[in-house]
Amino acid sequence: MAQIVAAGAVLWREADGDVEIAVVHRQRYDDWSLPKGKLDEGETVPACAVREIHEETGYACVLGRFLRTVSYVHRGSSKDVHYYSAEAVSGAFVANDEVDELRWVSVASAPALLTYPDDRSVVAEFARLPADLSIVLLVRHAKAGKRSEWSGDDDLRPLSDAGWRQAAALQALLPLWSPTRVHAAPRVRCVSTVSGLAADLGVDVVLEARMSEEGFWPDEDAGLVRLLEIAADEGRVVVSSQGGVIPAVVSALADMGGLRLGEVPCKKGSAWVLAFTRPFGTWSTSDSPSRWPTLVSAHYIASPLPRP
Structure with missing residues (x-):
């Protein structure tokens, strides 16, 4: 058929x-x-x-x-x-x-x-949900070759040719949600994945140490709070992170919001469209967790590349 x-x-x-x-x-x-x-x-x-x-x-x-x-x-x-x-x-x-x-x-x-x-x-x-939700586009960096084949500092490992194609596709795809901010883990591959988008928007890429593997795992709660802070700020946002962080973040936020996601895939160059309820009034991390942004919808886009 x-x-x-x-x-x-x-x-x-x-x-x-x-x-x-x-x-x-x-x-x-x-x-x-x-x-x-x-x-x-x-x-x-x-x-x-x-x-x-x-x-x-x-x-x-x-x-x-x-x-x-x-x-x-x-x-x-x-x-x-x-x-x-x-x-x-x-x-x-x-x-x-x-x-x-x-x-x-x-x-x-x-x-x-x-x-x-x-x-x-x-x-x-x-x-079922409010129409006007906060949107976080959580992106795994594009392809950057094998770590075992890179002899330099892994933080500096660049995108491969295939990775640059994925980054270009993300540069065309992500504006459909009208983001106004771009954040990334402080890795060359994470920043490069969204640098074209940031240039198009006329904004700088804000570095987020908590969104790197080394910055997230020593204090997972601090990493989750940081993402909630980003979600609560004005305007929609793209966050470029790593495969060792994204599944844990999405799973934890889903559990907090009562969502049942099951497996959380995370291919290179993929994106999660995360929708949060907006906090009431001015929000800070000292507030009760009940007033924090709550994840109410999570949708996975496996590839930014067009269908063949």
Whole structure:
């Protein structure tokens, strides 16, 4: 059976202190659905979601947390549609070949308008958490060759040719979440993985000793608190770290937030999209842990490279 991969989103905006989401009418099928579409050749799933949103609704958007994957059989092919939360940041709807009407509706009223149960399940997942969450993009550094084949100081081990390709792909992928800050463990390979992104954003890479293997393991709690401090700061953030740190950090934060993740993969050049509740008011590490940012969603992107 042929495999079709598609992506879409629950597109949302604030309206009078509440949240509205976009539901579109497709004239070809005479149905009401969430905006979505198939991947183009050489396109990543997140990039497809952003492109399809713009093509069908006219809105530019910023991705948030991953919601869920819907799978079904369509015209003899197996189809997987990956859905994100996405905030509308600019644009306006204009009728087009695919969509002839768009309605902004409350989250509560959307299920009655949507034609398909799968779309209603995606909206239900969106409604489970606040729309506006803090996002940390936790990245493992790109490929840097084998440690055994590098004779110099391991802190200075550079990216390989394959690693630079991964770094370039991350430079294109991560802006879909609109980060404004870039942090990295003080290793050449960690900094190089995100230096292109930092240059594009016009910011410096902030070095984070606690996000290195040597800095994290002597005091794991201090490392976790440091990541929570980073998450609580203003603006979304990219943090480049090491394979000996990321699984432990994600697992511990998931346990603290009551998430069940099971195995925590961490390939070189991969990224975890971590979504946190925002702390109330001004936050500091002296506060009760109940007021700290809480991890409520974690989604793994195995590779930043486009699909072949």
